[in-house]
Amino acid sequence: MKKLVLQILFFFITTFAFAQEKVEMADVMRSNGKIYTVVAVCLTILIGLIGYAIHLDRKISKLEKNQQQ
Numbered sequence: 416m417k418k419l420v421l422q423i424l425f426f427f428i429t430t431f432a433f434a435q436e437k438v439e440m441a442d443v444m445r446s447n448g449k450i451y452t453v454v455a456v457c458l459t460i461l462i463g464l465i466g467y468a469i470h471l472d473r474k475i476s477k478l479e480k481n482q483q484q
Contacts, residue, residue: 444450 441450444453
């Protein structure tokens with residue numbers, strides 16, 4: 416458990432450190448207003464994947480329940 420917490424902490428620290436770098440492409444997209452489109456597409460994909468995982472989990476649970484009976 417301690418190892419997992421340290422790995423998660425290390426991940427967040429390194430992610431925060433790399434997030435401080437200036438990315439020229441992101442600045443251009445932000446100035447053009449296209450960054451919001453990119454964020455919207457990423458969020459749509461993420462929500463779709465989470466919804467699909469929940470759907471599969473419910474389907475598998477239902478199949479397991481039917482198999483036990």
